[in-house]
Amino acid sequence: MSESILKLSGVQKRFGGLQAVYPLDIDVAPHSIHALIGPNGAGKTTTVNMITGVYKVSGGTIEFDGKDITNMKTYKIARLGIGRTFQNIKVFPNMTLLENIMVGGHQLTKIGLVRGIFDLKGTVAEENMLREKAESLLDLLGMYDVRDHLMKNLPYGRQKISEIARAMMTDPKLILLDEPAAGLNPSERAELINVIRKAYNNGYTFFLIEHNMDVVMTLSDDITVLSFGKKIAAGKPKEIRNNDEVITAYLGRAYAKS
Ligand SMILES: Nc1ncnc2c1ncn2[C@@H]1O[C@H](COP(=O)(O)OP(=O)(O)OP(=O)(O)O)[C@@H](O)[C@H]1O
Ligand SMILES: [Mg+2]
Structure with a gap:
């Protein structure tokens, strides 16, 4: 029995000679908001595309709601209860x-x-x-x-x-959002946060890719950080904000708060 709604175990992706995602473990807790963050090209969208069956994995397994969904067809994964939005x-x-x-x-x-x-x-x-x-x-x-x-x-x-x-x-039991705040102005971002929160309060679970740290830090229960295809940290917003490796690779000092 898995306690996660979504569980990635050693999931990786190669595009020819490029290792876009190194073996990656992620556990998304039931009824939570889990953010996946990291610099451009870190492998975030690639990870979502493996979860949703758009890309075949080069290795590893993906379990959703207790079922192995690795390399299943996109429509079957959708039918099992994974919804998504796109970066564009x-x-x-x-x-x-x-x-x-x-x-x-x-x-x-x-x-x-x-x-x-x-x-x-x-x-x-x-x-x-x-x-x-x-x-x-x-x-x-x-x-x-x-x-x-x-x-x-x-x-x-x-x-x-x-x-x-x-x-x-x-x-869907889980919704994957790929950069929902991109291109939004501050008041639109506030509305977005509100919308995700309302959906969450109505029982939805989110896996959120996002560059805007206000959105990420306000909403997330858990955060996984990717950099150059590798997981460099995972934890609560407070831990991530103060993680030296994350600050160096991505956040900068501005977000370090206690
Ligand atoms: N279909 C593909 N074929 C070849 N390389 C790809 C493909 N899709 C992604 N990549 C490469 O994999 C790496 C990870 O890309 P990905 O789109 O997952 O990054 P990302 O973390 O979503 O970045 P961003 O924040 O800019 O959206 C990049 O080097 C990208 O060029
Ligand atoms: Mg992306």
């Missing part, structure tokens, strides 16, 4: 916010072309279910009032935050 924004600019969120649930329902044509009633019911779910998520996250706005007309921060709501549509 992926929204539909000419659809409304609500429609963008609903898209996140389509893998839930069985709406396919054939079903859509021959079972209109079922499709309408599913569509209504998705709509209600999306509306309740937008309400929870404080964006219900702008649900009918076209995505492209919303501020960038809210477009990015909406990707978290979209990922929540399938009620």
Whole structure:
């Protein structure tokens, strides 16, 4: 029995001659916010891509919710309950916010072309279910009032935050966020922190890649630090902030506080 919701054991990735991630152990505690931080090129996105099955691992095992998911197909991993957002924004600019969120649930329902044509009633019911779910998520996250706005007309921060709501549509047991605060201004960052906290309080668990240390230090229960593909530290925010190796490799002195 594993006590982690997500457990990486000796997970590594080589791209030809480049060792992007050296054998890496990470334990994500159930109902926690676990951050993965480190300089550019450290291997953070590569790690997320191995967890989600986008990349095959070059070695090691990944367990999720007690199951071995190493090198499983992406859609199977998603179905088991891992959601994600991407480092680069992926929204539909000419659809409304609500429609963008609903898209996140389509893998839930069985709406396919054939079903859509021959079972209109079922499709309408599913569509209504998705709509209600999306509306309740937008309400929870404080964006219900702008649900009918076209995505492209919303501020960038809210477009990015909406990707978290979209990922929540399938009620994943774990959501991986790849740099959710990138490009956000301070008030948008405050909204992001709020949104992640609300989702957390509603039972969601997060694995968070982020460069903004206010976001990381405010939200995280546990932090793993990668540098040049190697884990150089793991611990509580206070420990990480004061870890000399982390300060030298990444943080600088400004974040050292007791
Ligand atoms: N598909 C790929 N093929 C070859 N090399 C890759 C591939 N993906 C990533 N890399 C290399 O692996 C290393 C780790 O990259 P990765 O994107 O995981 O870093 P990161 O920690 O997410 O950085 P950033 O903070 O800039 O997003 C880099 O040297 C990168 O160039
Ligand atoms: Mg990255």
